[in-house]
Amino acid sequence: MVKKKSPTIVDVARKAGVSIGTVSNVLNRRSDVPMAEDTVLKVNEAIRLLGYRRNAIAANLSRQKTYELGMLLPRYDEYFVKFAGEVEQIVLEKGYHLSVFSAPEKPELGRRHLELLLQRRVDGLFCHGLAMPPDTAEAIIREGTPLVLFNAWGWPDDIDAGRVNLDVATACADAVLLLHARGCRSIYYLGNRMAAATDEQRMIGFAEGVRRLEQLGEGECAETGVIDVGQKGCLQELQRLIAEHGPLGLLVFDDFNAFSYMSKLLEAGCRIPEQVKIVGINNTSMSRLSYPSMTSIATPYKLQAEAAVRMMMARLGAAGDESAEEESAASRIVQIPLTIIERKSTER
Amino acid sequence: MVKKKSPTIVDVARKAGVSIGTVSNVLNRRSDVPMAEDTVLKVNEAIRLLGYRRNAIAANLSRQKTYELGMLLPRYDEYFVKFAGEVEQIVLEKGYHLSVFSAPEKPELGRRHLELLLQRRVDGLFCHGLAMPPDTAEAIIREGTPLVLFNAWGWPDDIDAGRVNLDVATACADAVLLLHARGCRSIYYLGNRMAAATDEQRMIGFAEGVRRLEQLGEGECAETGVIDVGQKGCLQELQRLIAEHGPLGLLVFDDFNAFSYMSKLLEAGCRIPEQVKIVGINNTSMSRLSYPSMTSIATPYKLQAEAAVRMMMARLGAAGDESAEEESAASRIVQIPLTIIERKSTER
DNA sequence: TTGTATGCGTTATCAG
DNA sequence: CTGATAACGCATACAA
Numbered sequence: 001m002v003k004k005k006s007p008t009i010v011d012v013a014r015k016a017g018v019s020i021g022t023v024s025n026v027l028n029r030r031s032d033v034p035m036a037e038d039t040v041l042k043v044n045e046a047i048r049l050l051g052y053r054r055n056a057i058a059a060n061l062s063r064q065k066t067y068e069l070g071m072l073l074p075r076y077d078e079y080f081v082k083f084a085g086e087v088e089q090i091v092l093e094k095g096y097h098l099s100v101f102s103a104p105e106k107p108e109l110g111r112r113h114l115e116l117l118l119q120r121r122v123d124g125l126f127c128h129g130l131a132m133p134p135d136t137a138e139a140i141i142r143e144g145t146p147l148v149l150f151n152a153w154g155w156p157d158d159i160d161a162g163r164v165n166l167d168v169a170t171a172c173a174d175a176v177l178l179l180h181a182r183g184c185r186s187i188y189y190l191g192n193r194m195a196a197a198t199d200e201q202r203m204i205g206f207a208e209g210v211r212r213l214e215q216l217g218e219g220e221c222a223e224t225g226v227i228d229v230g231q232k233g234c235l236q237e238l239q240r241l242i243a244e245h246g247p248l249g250l251l252v253f254d255d256f257n258a259f260s261y262m263s264k265l266l267e268a269g270c271r272i273p274e275q276v277k278i279v280g281i282n283n284t285s286m287s288r289l290s291y292p293s294m295t296s297i298a299t300p301y302k303l304q305a306e307a308a309v310r311m312m313m314a315r316l317g318a319a320g321d322e323s324a325e326e327e328s329a330a331s332r333i334v335q336i337p338l339t340i341i342e343r344k345s346t347e348r
Numbered sequence: 349m350v351k352k353k354s355p356t357i358v359d360v361a362r363k364a365g366v367s368i369g370t371v372s373n374v375l376n377r378r379s380d381v382p383m384a385e386d387t388v389l390k391v392n393e394a395i396r397l398l399g400y401r402r403n404a405i406a407a408n409l410s411r412q413k414t415y416e417l418g419m420l421l422p423r424y425d426e427y428f429v430k431f432a433g434e435v436e437q438i439v440l441e442k443g444y445h446l447s448v449f450s451a452p453e454k455p456e457l458g459r460r461h462l463e464l465l466l467q468r469r470v471d472g473l474f475c476h477g478l479a480m481p482p483d484t485a486e487a488i489i490r491e492g493t494p495l496v497l498f499n500a501w502g503w504p505d506d507i508d509a510g511r512v513n514l515d516v517a518t519a520c521a522d523a524v525l526l527l528h529a530r531g532c533r534s535i536y537y538l539g540n541r542m543a544a545a546t547d548e549q550r551m552i553g554f555a556e557g558v559r560r561l562e563q564l565g566e567g568e569c570a571e572t573g574v575i576d577v578g579q580k581g582c583l584q585e586l587q588r589l590i591a592e593h594g595p596l597g598l599l600v601f602d603d604f605n606a607f608s609y610m611s612k613l614l615e616a617g618c619r620i621p622e623q624v625k626i627v628g629i630n631n632t633s634m635s636r637l638s639y640p641s642m643t644s645i646a647t648p649y650k651l652q653a654e655a656a657v658r659m660m661m662a663r664l665g666a667a668g669d670e671s672a673e674e675e676s677a678a679s680r681i682v683q684i685p686l687t688i689i690e691r692k693s694t695e696r
Numbered sequence: 697t698t699g700t701a702t703g704c705g706t707t708a709t710c711a712g
Numbered sequence: 713c714t715g716a717t718a719a720c721g722c723a724t725a726c727a728a
Binding site: 010021027057061064 | 707708
């Protein structure tokens with residue numbers, strides 16, 4: 001059997017006894033071009049008979065539009081994957097599809113993926129704030145590709161990219177207050193310096209929470225501080241704190257680390273939540289299923305995805321349009337609120 | 349600022365004072381076509397100056413090849429995502445890139461993604477055995493797109509698709525023996541009927557393990573059985589088994605469910621591993637980080653990914669080639685062995 | 697070593 | 713309503 005090259009509209013046209021223009025019209029169901037009922041039937045029949053399948057490459061080239069959106073992730077973890085999945089769903093309903101790439105710990109790889117996406121002439125780009133430097137972003141926009149960033153904290157304000165940021169800081173501040181309300185005498189943030197920009201937001205929130213605590217002016221003001229998960233003797237330090245101050249409150253970088261340290265503390269004989277109360281971040285399946293179940297800050301994927309897509313669509317529609325040009329920074333940057341899901345690990 | 353359409357090779361050619369053919373040649377670094385050092389320099393300079401970026405769409409259309417591979421997943425979970433990530437890495441080194449799609453619980457969505465990939469004329473397709481019915485697979489191959497399936501257990505043998513299957517059954521059998529060796533008097537498989545084909549493999553393995561146990565003819569032959577996670581009163585049933593028979597061995601459908609039930613049992617006051625010994629499947633981060641840490645069957649992503657890519661490359665290379673046509677079923681189907689990672693949850 | 701011409705499969709325009 | 717025909721941007725034989 002020879003590799004019979006797939007049929008083209010030319011074949012379909014011949015088979016149906018019409019011209020290729022007509023085939024294209026019924027293929028694209030153009031509403032502005034009226035067509036005879038009969039021709040449509042003939043064409044569809046020919047398509048079925050030949051097993052014709054449109055060549056998207058040629059179509060894209062011709063119409064100068066791909067209906068493809070790209071997404072650049074720093075890595076595949078539960079949070080990013082869920083977010084990407086949501087976005088994929090939503091844009092699909094709008095006739096677009098999403099191509100996701102990740103660049104695990106490799107800026108060079110990230111650039112390569114980006115270049116690829118650009119060469120494929122994607123109509124728009126979603127990108128994590130960590131997966132691309134600001135000047136690259138600027139260049140992309142300048143060249144005409146709409147860009148929507150997510151979790152791009154601390155980026156310069158004058159970049160014309162949509163931005164959908166999780167308001168992690170506020171949630172972390174709330175977590176500090178929660179831990180205090182649950183009776184913690186000392187409250188620490190267990191961070192991860194390796195993830196600089198992400199860690200910073202949590203730290204800012206933690207500090208804010210501590211400040212709010214002070215403003216409350218409660219006499220039994222808690223002792224607070226920051227420890228790093230990578231720090232040597234981290235576990236011992238925690239045990240010391242428990243011994244010295246009683247109920248220790250721990251806000252941890254993410255569920256993964258929170259869970260990991262919860263296990264270590266349990267193994268060391270600590271009782272949770274009696275001696276240590278833990279709050280994780282991301283509300284992954286671990287936190288829900290663990291014993292004791294773990295309080296965690298939930299990131300609303302769906303909300304964030306919807307906001308991101310909305311921004312993208314606005315940019316896609318307004319391309320070339322000078323009308324909606326005067327977009328305020330306010331509508332360019334959206335903050336997504338998080339909520340704390342309280343579970344056993346912070347019970348009184 | 350007008351949306352300046354991106355420069356083409358025509359622009360580059362003009363700027364560099366050469367013809368477009370020449371530009372194309374240096375762009376593709378054709379080894380068979382010799383080029384003057386000087387022209388290459390000129391062209392590259394022009395490319396830099398203009399900020400030229402090759403239009404992959406046009407290139408693909410012209411050369412009738414996309415260097416794109418598609419992957420269809422039933423959903424995004426830790427296992428699939430890791431596997432996809434590995435494949436992405438490997439094919440990247442071979443000059444291909446991977447577009448991943450998932451069809452969470454929606455066969456219709458899956459067909460749509462497939463159609464999309466085919467319209468984009470991907471050079472090849474990786475697909476999970478659950479994400480596509482056999483007749484569809486056959487049609488795809490017939491039309492000339494190389495197909496490599498992974499975890500397509502129980503598929504008809506006459507389909508000319510590469511197949512890379514995890515040998516879950518054997519590993520499950522081994523797990524049964526392990527549980528017995530660790531002193532379990534009764535051994536149960538905690539399955540998940542909802543995931544039919546996947547569950548079946550585990551069940552086959554479990555049964556095989558039980559049979560091997562019987563052949564050993566140990567006097568203290570264990571009692572065995574199957575329970576479903578979705579079953580009402582599942583937890584109570586387990587507790588009853590523990591009370592009646594002492595040390596209970598549990599092989600669970602996957603880490604997720606294993607972890608979930610471990611937590612429930614702990615909460616109910618059971619001691620692990622003293623009263624219940626648990627083996628999960630997939631060796632996800634949960635099993636490693638939990639307390640007690642959980643024994644799990646590790647799936648070698650990398651191995652499986654390498655095997656899958658190897659098959660794909662063979663098919664891509666042999667396309668049209670009649671030489672390697674006579675491929676035996678043996679080399680078309682690869683079994684990947686799994687290994688049990690023993691942790692605290694099965695200690696004596 | 698470089699330039700020219702043709703084709704890739706569609707879309708879209710504009711006469712019939 | 714339908715049918716030629718010119719783009720779309722690039723690759724590639726083949727000619728120079």
